Amino acid sequence: MVILSQLFTGVSIGAVLLLIALGLSLTFGQMNVINMAHGEFIMAGAYTVYVLQQSITDAGLSLLVALPVAFGVTGVLGVILEFLLIRRLYTRPLDTLLVTWGVSLVLQQAARDVFGAPNVQTRAPDLLTGNVHIVGDLVLATNRLFILGLALAAVVVLSGVLRFSSLGRRIRAVVQNRDLAAVSGIPTGRVDRLTFFIGSGVAGVAGVALTLLGPIGPTMGTNIIIDAFLVVVVGGIGHLKGSVIVAFVLGVLQSMIEYSTTVSVAKVGVFIAIVAFLQWRPQGLFTLRTRSLA
Amino acid sequence: MIRSTFSSASLRVSAGFAAGAVLLFAVAPAALSDFRLGLLAKYLCIAMVAVGIGLAWGRGGLLTLGQGVFFGLGGYAMAMHLKLTDAGPGQLPDFMQLYGQLDELPAWWRPFASPYFALPAIVLLPMIVAFGLGSLVFRRRVRGAYFAILSQALAAAMAIFLIGQQGTTGGTNGLTDFEGFFGYDLDDPINQRMVYFIIAGTLLALLLLTRQLIRSRYGELLVAVRDSEERVRFLGYNPANVKLVAYVVAAGMAGLAGALFVPAVGIINPALIGIVPSIEFVIGVAVGGRATLLGPVLGAVAVAWAKTALSEQFPAAWTYLQGLLFIVVVAFLPGGLASLITLARRRFRRTSEESTAVGKPPSPAPAAAEEVAA
Numbered sequence: 001m002v003i004l005s006q007l008f009t010g011v012s013i014g015a016v017l018l019l020i021a022l023g024l025s026l027t028f029g030q031m032n033v034i035n036m037a038h039g040e041f042i043m044a045g046a047y048t049v050y051v052l053q054q055s056i057t058d059a060g061l062s063l064l065v066a067l068p069v070a071f072g073v074t075g076v077l078g079v080i081l082e083f084l085l086i087r088r089l090y091t092r093p094l095d096t097l098l099v100t101w102g103v104s105l106v107l108q109q110a111a112r113d114v115f116g117a118p119n120v121q122t123r124a125p126d127l128l129t130g131n132v133h134i135v136g137d138l139v140l141a142t143n144r145l146f147i148l149g150l151a152l153a154a155v156v157v158l159s160g161v162l163r164f165s166s167l168g169r170r171i172r173a174v175v176q177n178r179d180l181a182a183v184s185g186i187p188t189g190r191v192d193r194l195t196f197f198i199g200s201g202v203a204g205v206a207g208v209a210l211t212l213l214g215p216i217g218p219t220m221g222t223n224i225i226i227d228a229f230l231v232v233v234v235g236g237i238g239h240l241k242g243s244v245i246v247a248f249v250l251g252v253l254q255s256m257i258e259y260s261t262t263v264s265v266a267k268v269g270v271f272i273a274i275v276a277f278l279q280w281r282p283q284g285l286f287t288l289r290t291r292s293l294a
Numbered sequence: 295m296i297r298s299t300f301s302s303a304s305l306r307v308s309a310g311f312a313a314g315a316v317l318l319f320a321v322a323p324a325a326l327s328d329f330r331l332g333l334l335a336k337y338l339c340i341a342m343v344a345v346g347i348g349l350a351w352g353r354g355g356l357l358t359l360g361q362g363v364f365f366g367l368g369g370y371a372m373a374m375h376l377k378l379t380d381a382g383p384g385q386l387p388d389f390m391q392l393y394g395q396l397d398e399l400p401a402w403w404r405p406f407a408s409p410y411f412a413l414p415a416i417v418l419l420p421m422i423v424a425f426g427l428g429s430l431v432f433r434r435r436v437r438g439a440y441f442a443i444l445s446q447a448l449a450a451a452m453a454i455f456l457i458g459q460q461g462t463t464g465g466t467n468g469l470t471d472f473e474g475f476f477g478y479d480l481d482d483p484i485n486q487r488m489v490y491f492i493i494a495g496t497l498l499a500l501l502l503l504t505r506q507l508i509r510s511r512y513g514e515l516l517v518a519v520r521d522s523e524e525r526v527r528f529l530g531y532n533p534a535n536v537k538l539v540a541y542v543v544a545a546g547m548a549g550l551a552g553a554l555f556v557p558a559v560g561i562i563n564p565a566l567i568g569i570v571p572s573i574e575f576v577i578g579v580a581v582g583g584r585a586t587l588l589g590p591v592l593g594a595v596a597v598a599w600a601k602t603a604l605s606e607q608f609p610a611a612w613t614y615l616q617g618l619l620f621i622v623v624v625a626f627l628p629g630g631l632a633s634l635i636t637l638a639r640r641r642f643r644r645t646s647e648e649s650t651a652v653g654k655p656p657s658p659a660p661a662a663a664e665e666v667a668a
Binding site for chain 1: 444448
């Protein structure tokens, strides 16, 4: 029973990681860009809930409204970032990492100036504050179940868009071979911007989900973003399924090691496991087969 | 004909080092108060880390966002030795008695009582960790952003690990309150000056070492790996080994810096080695000029000084400025301030040439400075 509930904890950690890593794997896969400000987009999504709750008193309604609003807000933030900075740095992915780190510092400080440095609390709807008793003493928290559902829904919607829509077809074409896509008449610049909009928008949704788990603050993004990047690195770029599998595996692995030892040992254990895994598959779990040497 | 060993370049470098040595050893100690000199000692430690990052990142293209790990390994090794010496043989360090979780010294603390173990460990521990991670990662051709993320994850894991081990590492508080430094009382300002001189001397020695590395065959190979790893591989070299040397040397420098930071500043704790300080080491290098020898040193000292000057009075303004530094310097001036000097010199030379030789066709535009390409 303890193992089962620990397993559920792991799965729910994995669901949070997945929501964050989904957006990253889109933007990283599309433009080979490590967007360090992704964590601050999550924060922006979380503060969207806080702002909306100033005028919408019903917690459930505000949450429902916040999902699309946060998607739009952070999506637009992403497009602005792409337009102003990232598209100038195409050929220098490492420099993009440092530049977006600078952006994240600025956004964090902006949040501190607007909302104050201390964490703020948002209200969760009553429906999502209780527990569900399954069998015996196996108790699942409804907010974590909700996040799990949200993450899975996001995966279904995103992979549907990528597989069936014409935009998805164009995105996949640019990821697989940018030059060939361009000569085939695909406006790669516009596709980049749309991908960035969607990827960043998903960060906003992740931020909304995080408000259910605890108070929100200016530095909430930095704490979780490294784990999400590891998910993308281990999962491989260009496929969503890699991120999905790795997010859950990492989450369960972490909660299992945590259960048998401590949080701090779990972090080191997960890191060693990742380095060991990369010995086996250095390009991640799933890779795009290309002929490029890089 | 015998090639002159005193070419103008090596003369200029020798003159530069002499000027630097005079500045560090004579001017600064005379002009600065004890307090200011202590701050300078701290900045110079950060500059040592920057020299290593300049080698690994600027020359080798390895963006290492986890130098704090090696800084911390060196720092903790030194701090453990100082703590054990303060406590005396057979005694527990003060913080262990305070937390009261342990009856006797943990086994992995014991060797650090001996200076013959602790002093080599300062450099060797970071180098061993870097060798372990680097040889695993580079051999499998994990590179670019992937490597950067892994190095950053290592910094995060190390900081969280140390915080969790409150009883044996001091947890969040780290190790602090050192009384003596190899028999010298650290409260005495004279001895603090001595520590400053050790740090300044070490920095100069590291700069000389780096200069030799950069100008050697190996240095050429390192730049070649940065610019086109596959071509180097096709020429029959193993790029993994080339990168590994740069990474391990940079780690050793960071370890040494951490060890000297401990007597100079009097503390080492997880907040000094996690993700944020690790990436702050990098910004100084970027500002100064990542691929130059002196750029990282000057950039690191300037940024650290600006941080002290601004962050106490205007913490918000400093964060904005730091963010903007990352954005503006890296995006629009990737060669750092050093590239401004090169640019100005080139423009100056061209205008003087044009004025002397009118009608001569303009020389072909110089290729973008090799240092700038990343």
